[in-house]
Amino acid sequence: MKYTVDENGFYGRFGGAYVPEMLYPNVEELRQNYLKIMSAPDFQEELQGLLRDYVGRPTPLYFAKRLSEKYNTQVYLKREDLNHTGAHKINNTVGQVLLAKRLGKTRIIAETGAGQHGVATATVCALMNLECIVYMGEVDIKRQAPNVARMKMLGATVVPATSGSRTLKDATNEAIRDWINNPEDTYYIIGSVVGPHPYPDMVARFQSVISEEMKAQLLEKTGQENPDYVVACVGGGSNAAGAFYHFLDTPEVKLVAVEAAGLGVDSGESAATSVLGKEGIIHGSRTLLMQTDDGQVTEPYSISAGLDYPGVGPLHAHLHQSGRARFESITDEEALQAVLELTRLEGIIPALESAHALAALGRIGAKPEDVVVVNLSGRGDKDLTTYLDRFGLHGN
């Protein structure tokens, strides 16, 4: 297992827990307990039951015939968009909320970018009758309004983050500050494979159900449990971590991580961390990070709120550095084209984030007989206003 976390919380040279002393007891409590709790039979029983009956798992693995014809290869879509609440994020929030309850916590906080993680957190908090506070950048509150409305419906308090670029990074800062201020009763449900150890490992484990199902479904549909390619978008990297997880130590499976190039990697308006980042510390983790020569974090840009983050989870930094995964970056424009393409070829409206993964299909060089799984991390309902604007579909 070369790509799983070591006992100190590192993936190669990346990871760790670079947190101020105020957070140390909380992070340490989690570190000492997460594996024990997650492996307990009653926890697994409750988790599996909820994933099946509440989230709607397993999600289908769909052979996309017309898309396959277009790219002259065998394209399968892992339909995380069909989960309850519309994205992969809920795989993780169901798991973490059960863990929070077992730790005796009564107040839940979360950060969100696209709002999918916020909605997924607000949902499980409603289900478990727990107080829920979601931090969201002011910019994202505007561009993902439907998800803000859903969180409010679910009884969560949405707190705008007004510092910095007023997006995901700043929402995460605010959530961490809340946790510092409320160390006793509060549990922080992080939405991606970022943050101090053990979060990256814990979130990856909760998302690993994606590749676990893929293997069984591929075996049934193709006679082989390993595909030739797995393609996923990377914001912090949780859907990619889940889609890659059970293939990490199978080098024949090519892993493709797709970042947001924004207006182009050289435009100054981008979120392509693997291209633009250097090693540094963000949100408690040593990882690749977009920053100035003086070590100030750079404000990223992407049309996609969920990918608009200046870092990447430490697992992905390691996959990048070791060459285990190939990294691609997709511009706003290319992602939008992929949205339209999937919509018109397959009748599926993808989330902007997931569209970045789809847009990489033309880049990977798959052969006609190759099996390519694209992780369709979420659906596009939240992005409809952007789509109508960009495709000129208002009116009539």
Place this chain on the structure above:
Amino acid sequence: MATRLQRLFGQNQQGLLSVYFTAGYPKLDDTVPIILELEKSGVDLIEVGMPFSDPLADGPTIQQSSEVAIRNGMTIPKLFEQLQDIRQHTQIPLVLMGYLNPVMQYGVERFLQKASEIGIDGLILPDLPLADYVREYKPLFEQYGLSNVFLVTPQTPEQRIREIDSHSNSFIYMVSSASVTGSTGSKGVSNTDYFQRVAGMGLRNPGIIGFGIHDRDTFTQACTHARGAIIGSAFIKALAKEGSLQDNVRTFIQSIRENEKV
């Protein structure tokens, strides 16, 4: 050889006043004038903040001062340039405080070497883990004669406080309550159980209380539980007032400890 920090704490003096400010705020070149005026006003120890774009442990005041300072052009090389000759002007103990990432980008050893050359006495890097310090950096700190100052909080277990004490050689920064910097509620200084618990542990290093200390009352109260206290956000707010920098510094420090020290 005792360092400036060890000499300060070795005098058995109580009621030590330490002041934090963000370098480069309100103006880029205010760093040295603030230090000199603080010394003149009778402050015992100064923490010079190195601004960071994402200060996780800080409340709105220090966040904003950091943002302004970065916009003003403050960087680590710039700060070192400003402080280059500081020891020709003052012998007050100086500690640099900031987040790990900018120091990492500068290069930890290069940073320690430069800080030591200038005559800096210690460092506070709240997100540098104790384990990393012990494993990777402690010999370097010792080589360059710099103290690393650790934080403890009301939630820090006793065993960990002892471990921190054993790796400290100047003072321990006692975070008054579970909070980011700048909170002005009364929960901070009323955390008497915690202060007494730490005081009763017989630690090698003295404690100084910080976070939420913002006026004479909270300062005086904190000083009954530890060797001294640290004021940050309240001082930064005072710097933003109308009037000259010198007047603002002097007026604020007088408001904290007038009559209390000659």
